[in-house]
Amino acid sequence: MATLKIIHTADWQLGKPFGRFPAEVSGALSEARLDAIDRIAAVAADRGAAHVLAAGDIFDNVDPGDRIVMQALSRMERANVTWWLMPGNHDHARPGGLWSRVRRLAPTRVRIVDTPEAVELEEDAWLLPAPLEHRKTTSDPTASMVDMATPSGALRIGLAHGSITEFGATGESANLIPPDRARSAGLDYLALGDWHGYLVVGDRTAYSGTPETDRFGRDEPGACIAVDVRQGDTPALDRVDTGRYRWLSRRWEVSSAEDLKRELDGLRSEARLADLLLDLRLTGVASLSDRVAVVSELEDRVAHELRHLDLDAGGLIAKPTPEDVARIDVQGALAGAAASLQARADGGGPDAAAAAAALERFYVEVMRHGAEASA
Template identity: 25%
Template sequence: MKILHTADWHIGKQLHKYPLEEDHRLFLDWLGDLIEERRIDLLLVAGDVFDTAFPSSAALTLYYRFLQRLIGCRCRVVITGGNHDSPGVLNAPREILRHMDVRIVGCATDDCADSLLIFDDLNLAIAAVPYLRDVDLRRSVSGQSYDDRSEAIRQGIRQHYQRHLDLHQAQYRGLTLFGMGHLYVQGATVSDSEREIHAVGGLAAFSCDHFPEGFDYLALGHIHKPQKLSERVRYSGSPLPLSFSERHDPKYLLELTLESDKPVQVEVLPTPRLRELRTFTGSLDEVWESLQAFQAQGTLEALLELNVVEPTFDPQKSVRFDLLLREFEKADFRIIKPRLTFENRLKEADELFSVGTDIEDLTPREVFLRRLAAEQLDEPTQALLLEAFEELLTEVDEAHSFPPQT
């Protein structure tokens, strides 16, 4: 039996306002071909299917078009919700999708039987654990310390997995048990696009050792850099580069092979590099020269980040920087993240963001993190403020995800 582990598709993602719709279309076409060619029995998608809680019609079309293509190819699908996903959006069509061999677990429920998925013909049980929000794990108690709250979250995550394991042991002991998850596990390396990952799981310093024993494999999502945390715990990473910091990261899917009385065999399947992401750093003259010599590669238009650094403030440098951007507007690449900084400029309150960075390009979490970094606060205080912000942000997201009934 062959299983594919993937996560963090982020369909609908825009890289500094540049849509990556074509990247996702080509990736999903490639994935469909791969599933047919390698005769995959089961596809696991461990969260963050979409980039936003309210995906565009174009993003939804790509998603449903891919699932439709799998009809008839004998590949089952399990999809869990991530922190970017709206549980309502994912769960809405799940009863219809069930008839297409697609199982959706958009959010945690009180009954773990809802997310322990049984595939008798594959001799497999899947603990399809989605992103666990703070409200799923514990309630704050007045007077609790930061360490107490962290321990409550850590134990809440462990107990959630333990309940699935107990049900498996009680009723399905003969089946191989896989787990899924969308969380930060201590020791994982993050990219610049994930610097804000200190939410549920992260603040609690949840580690591999906190997962209960009994799972044959844990397929994780949330971290975009693929990595092996232990023999049984792995992040597949995102299949596409989602930030310039990921441009050198390997991108792949994990093919898991199950054979009787043998450990899970894991094979890395690299995804195609569809688009080149490049960063040029240096003085204005150095960057200009590099752009003139640059030869773009890849199926799709190359996207560039410019970090121009000059030692002293000079208005003429700003004028020349604008001229540079106009000069290369019709090149066979696109500059989507230009930045000009002067080393001697004081970083005042209104300069928390580098020249060339539009606050509209940043998420609310990124804005808060930059503001927090500007304060001289000790680490526990920063952690408490960030935790409070995450709770407020989750409440706002959930309020938008579930509009009031009329």
């Protein structure tokens, strides 16, 4: 065999609840993880790969529910590819557990590798899996690969789930894998899961990352790896985007509505807002009216264009101008309260931030009352 084309994927975590989000957001994110199976199948078809190797954490837990299991299997059944599924730490193998159930339901195209034994992918190509039997183990799950026998001259492809020790482990981490395992076990390629981003370790080992990003801190979309495994040569790796949603973290320094428009225009040119989850922190100094306009635009309009918005506007400081204060057209005690809040906000004391926030609320309510009165 000259070259074997495979798709390396991992960390689908089907059934992940996304409980901190509103129901309409969590539902969309959960469904996108199932849709990623279809996108992986499309990559396999495009690249001419007959095998998809999934390196653990196919499911988010050991009891994902009937719908998740059946949706996953039915999507895999439709693809003209063989799926090799291995338990990870979230969906670890146990007698009579999840994987026994999946095996009973699985179509012929879906193969479960839940024992550490070499299995033939096709002629002259063997898979050496390292399934996890526990969520955490202090032993190296790939140690058995060294002694797994395969025919002379056959390709040896490892499949494992865990952390490379070079990540800075202190000895307390679990499921540790030595960074030279591909060399010590004579592997032509070692496909890893657990790390949710794309990462190449040496010339024969890689993490594919998750096919659908699931947290802030990784701006890139989810992906899989199209791998050409070649006997006696370095494998060729090509990261292929599969994710629908992007989780972006941004810090914008703004002082006016015009600044916000510039940043939003840049964001819209980068991706479709409906497919973005945005963790946004605002900084800068703005007039009271500009700060209110900026926050209102984000909360009342942009938040509804995005899939989700986490907004921290605490770093955008309001400095009321004489024009701002003049708009707070109140008399008597209310006027005195507004003047007192402005003085405290300008004074820079320990209660300056609270006073500025109160003055902003005061400003918003006065503007709202004025608008309602004139309607």
